[in-house]
Amino acid sequence: MFTRYVSCIASVLLALTVWWPATTSAASIKADSPQQIAVAQQSVTESIKKVTDYIVSSPVTSEWQAVGLVKAGVAVPSGYDVAFTAKIQDEVIDQLGGNRLKITDIERLAIAAVAIGKDPTNVNGVNLLEHIYNSADIRNVDTMIRQGTNGLIFALIALDTKNFDVPSNARWNREKIITELLKYQRADGAWSLSTDATGSVSYDMTAMALISLAPYTNQTAVKQAVDRAIDFLSESQGETGGYYETFVGGISSEATSQVIIGLTANKVDPQGERFTKNGVNLLDHLLSFQVENGGFKHTKEETIPNGMATEQALQALVAYDLFTKGQGRLYSFDPKETQPSFEVSAHSTLKGILNGSLLQVQKNRNGAWSSILIEKTEFLNGYYIVQAGEKGSQQTTTIPEGTKKVFVVERDRDYKDFRAQVVAPTHPFTITFNKEVQNSEANLRNIFVEDLNGQHVAVNVVAAGNKVVVTPQTNYNSGELYTLVVTDVVSAEKKPLKQSARKLFIIQ
Structure with a gap:
């Protein structure tokens, strides 16, 4: 240097x-600081325990409850299987060929099927995924877009739960879904429920779009769209740390939950500077909605838990917990995705050699690579910084649990x-x-x-x-x-x- x-x-x-x-x-x-992160993780762990206890204290009938419980490492009560089977019959089988079929019902049930260990290509003889990528028409309108951007978003999420294959002759493949979804991004970076780039702003839909696009940010157009959406959410966050929408009755916990899930899917810290207003970050804001019995309120003015708010808050807290541990996205059940992984970046004259969780640093000297000692390391927000130089004392360093990226830097003076x-x-x-x-x-x-x-x-x-x-x-x-x-x-x-x-x- x-x-x-x-x-x-x-x-x-x-x-x-x-x-x-x-x-x-x-x-x-x-x-x-590590102390602040540790406190946040402790608060999240305690909050997850309270909300999961609250949810399982009553019959579990919601797919989003089931997904949250599974990802939190909590057993889904056996009674949910009965509810799940009934919904497959009522919302899918009985509606096929009719005018009341909703593709989002199919997508939601496909995600839940994967979460509880069922094969979404054969649930009681029904291939849920086929009914997504070969979406039906109702009154000459494709069900994929009949419910606005919802259908497109959750189609990607469902297909990517375990990176399922899509036949080459399918009506919709991933590329077509992504292209269609990007068409409806507003000029300010947000999405609406409408399949229209001028539809009303929805913080929830913007966050959900981020969730669905997260696996595809290696594509330039997707990365640009995701960055614009994140900028929009950062700029739109209110003084109290949340998002105000007249349509939902003010500042809701659900909007904050969805934004946390969307950000963590894209490895953006919801506690970071960009999402902290007046000292309140997104995680602080969400936790302020939890009541004593463990449930979550819809708005601050309410006094009792709300079912939708509670299940979404559980998912958001679990998504953040997975993010801090480097264990993948909330809706991914692919073993490769859920294992801790990290990227190693270094100056062109340096390289990191991995052996499991051990990192050794080498330097290119006159065309030849040789080991260089490690002088100093720092770990913050999932980033591990390794400074290497001639005055170091360590041959290797252990990559901390939860690392999402390693930077190797030379300490040249x-x-x-x-x-x-x-x-x-x-x-x-x-x-x-x-x-x-x-x-x-x-x-x-x-x-x-x-x-x-x-x-x-x-x-x-x-x-x-x-x-x-x-x-x-x-x-x-x-x-x-x-x-x-x-x-x-x-x-x-x-x-x-x-x-x-x-x-x-x-x-x-």
Whole structure:
């Protein structure tokens, strides 16, 4: 990364005394600290226990209850099988060929079938999946779109519960469903229930669209649509941490639940900076709806639990729990998906060698790869940062449980290294020195941001007295690591910086 080393000189007067402003530090570090994450996970675990106990205290008849219980590791009461079988008869078999068939009933039952260990291609002789990808017409309207975007969204979710195959001659394949769904995204990034790109905003439908598209973000068009939807949900979150909709009677817990499920499906932290308003994040907001007996209210004004609110809250809490443990998406029952997995990213001169959960780092020296020692590691919000260099003491490091991505960084000089942080794509950094900084273009070029490959990122660097503010000219890329570097900076008195400094940061 650098070829020159700045020596520490006894007469140096300029040093980083306060790296980040107190107000920013308190908010960011509190949100990202291991202690805060541990408290959140403990609260979620306790809340899941309370809500599952509440649900199983009465007969379980809802598919969404069953899915939530299974994913929470709680046995679904045997009585649900009777209810499930009755719905297959009443909502599918008895409706085939008629005018009252709803494709969302079929999709919901297919998801539940997988959750409780049944084969959705043969439930009492009915192939539920075939009735999805070969959707019927009712009054010359395809049932796939007869209920708006709902049918498209839950078709993908049902097919992806175990990555089921779709015949090549099917009426609908995944590509066609995705293309159709993307057509109906509004200009602001939201979706509505309507198959119309100008339909009324629905936070629930926007979040559900995110759930369905999560497995396909390797496609450029899908990734762009998902990013726009996440931006919309972040910008639309209200001051109390939730979402106001007149149609549902105000600020509901269900909207928050769906957004949590949608974000975690796309590996976005619902407790992160982008989804924290006035110190309240999405998880805090949802938990505020839980009542003493374990159920959840629809709105704050209500005093008793609501069935739909409760089952959706259970699913949201379980989705968050799976997210923190790196155990896949809520509606995925594919063993490959539900096993902890992570990606390893490194500078082109470094690479991480995995042996199970053990990571060894190698460096390319003159065309040959050889081991390099590990000096420092940090784990935050599912990201594991490994700094390797010549002064390390470890040959390997164990990847923590719940890791979703590993970043391997070279420690190529003796930096004053500040704690890593997860921040929003537009996050500004303020650097406070103990002396006025020389405000010249040449001097400020020594404060810069690099990506993982050491490429400079376009940023604005503005000095005012002893403070320097660094802001990106365009958004940083989500899920990537960057480095803010301060080196060779001089004061207004032309005194050099005592020690080079850097801060690693990851974008939500």
